[in-house]
Amino acid sequence: MDEAGIGVAAARARRRKLIWTIAALMGAGAGVGFFSALLEAEGGGFLEGIPPAWAIAASIITVLAMTIGSWRYHLATDELERRDGMWSSAVALNLFFVGYAVWYLWWKGGLVPEPNHEVMVVATFAAAMLAYLYKKLRP
Numbered sequence: 001m002d003e004a005g006i007g008v009a010a011a012r013a014r015r016r017k018l019i020w021t022i023a024a025l026m027g028a029g030a031g032v033g034f035f036s037a038l039l040e041a042e043g044g045g046f047l048e049g050i051p052p053a054w055a056i057a058a059s060i061i062t063v064l065a066m067t068i069g070s071w072r073y074h075l076a077t078d079e080l081e082r083r084d085g086m087w088s089s090a091v092a093l094n095l096f097f098v099g100y101a102v103w104y105l106w107w108k109g110g111l112v113p114e115p116n117h118e119v120m121v122v123a124t125f126a127a128a129m130l131a132y133l134y135k136k137l138r139p
Helices: 002-037 051-075 079-108 117-137
Strands: none
Touching: 002 051, 079 117
């Protein structure tokens, strides 16, 4: 096999590894979400009344999946992909820190309701995804 063929084969293997890593992370998230919804109390709000044992198990699954998945993702990506990921993570973290601080201060000043953690997490994730897409799709 010539050098070009080796490079193409390595790129395909790296892409396959990346796809399997993302699929495993999605599977872990779907499993935790499914069983959390299945075990929550009737008539409660989002994840209200889940059993303590499931809360611990779901936390362990989440930490392990994110730790192992992040490491495998790091191994399957190149330096440009990692740079884009770090940039988008920095944008999201800044949004979280500034957004939470402002919301908290306004809450303490009686201007808005107490900060909603679910909204902050979704906004942070959305900011990371939008920043990443900006880096990937801009000319």
